[in-house]
Amino acid sequence: MSSTDGASKVPPVVVFDVGGVLAGDPFGPLDAYCASVGIASSMEPYFRGDADFAALEVGELGLREWFGGFLRRVEAEHGVRLDVQAVAAALREARALRPEMISLVGELMQHHRIAVLTNNTAANDDFLVDMFQRGAPGGLPAGAVDLICNSAALKLRKPDPGIYVELLRRLECPAADVVFVDDFAENLPPAQELGIRTIHFSDPAQCRRELAALGARVSADPPARANAR
CATH class of the missing domain: 3.40.50.1000 (HAD superfamily/HAD-like)
Structure with missing residues (x-):
């Protein structure tokens, strides 16, 4: 509205x-990469409304700490280990x-x-x-x-x-x-x-x-x- x-x-x-x-x-390039490795669901919930990402965005959590936590959570929930460089490239593309x-x-x-x-x-x-x-x-x-x-x-x-x-x-x-x-x-x-x-x-x-x-x-x-x- x-x-x-x-x-x-x-x-x-x-x-x-x-x-x-x-x-x-902001999520399209990362979702495309994740789909290519077998994850059909969007990564948006790890960003929008997520407590860890909110902490990163107000400086309460460092980027390296957030990034590691994100990769671990995705692997635990989807059974796929994401490639660090590919994720970083997707996030840069979204900018x-x-x-x-x-x-x-x-x-x-x-x-x-x-x-x-x-x-x-x-x-x-x-x-x-x-x-x-x-x-x-x-x-x-x-x-x-x-x-x-x-x-x-x-x-x-x-x-x-x-x-x-x-x-x-x-x-x-x-x-x-x-x-x-x-x-x-x-x-x-x-x-x-x-x-x-x-x-x-x-x-x-x-x-x-x-x-x-x-x-x-x-x-x-x-x-x-x-x-x-």
């Missing part, structure tokens, strides 16, 4: 989640940014402040800066993102209401000036309760349309389609 109230007010700040929004399916979202942010940054709010790990700090601020290949244009809020650094993770309060404090702006885009529905209500407008992401085209409906200065159509008219 999306909040589209106050569409007449141009939102100065657009905040994006990373996995599943700016980047693609690839969507070209459509790179294009969208490139348009938005001309008129809006852009921020990132992500449940992530301390090990990904350099990756986040490279992709969203330094203009690394495959990332957003250099300087696109004004602020990166990583749960591992904040010691808070979505949907804890405190992380949205901290986001607003760091942005130094009122909630009404912010639109937040996330693919997990459970991450939206705490933001809405503070007065932040939200978009429940399903795909880049839908995100673009809803941002335009909220008053963001961006074409409601992808550039290729808009230029074809």
Whole structure:
């Protein structure tokens, strides 16, 4: 569900989640590898809503410790020993940014402040800066993102209401000036309760349309389609 109230007010700040929004399916590459070794079920439960992964995302558990525990749990529950390098490669593949979202942010940054709010790990700090601020290949244009809020650094993770309060404090702006885009529905209500407008992401085209409906200065159509008219 999306909040589209106050569409007449141009939102100065657009905040994006990373996995599943700016980047693609966070579980797809790992699920594909696991299917290739005989595990038919998705790996999503080891991440979404999992206590160990939540501890990793707030810095209470180290990456090496989490990784070892994940491999042991999968072997115990599925009878398959996963290859460490293959798992690592799948997780890296899932970080690839969507070209459509790179294009969208490139348009938005001309008129809006852009921020990132992500449940992530301390090990990904350099990756986040490279992709969203330094203009690394495959990332957003250099300087696109004004602020990166990583749960591992904040010691808070979505949907804890405190992380949205901290986001607003760091942005130094009122909630009404912010639109937040996330693919997990459970991450939206705490933001809405503070007065932040939200978009429940399903795909880049839908995100673009809803941002335009909220008053963001961006074409409601992808550039290729808009230029074809």
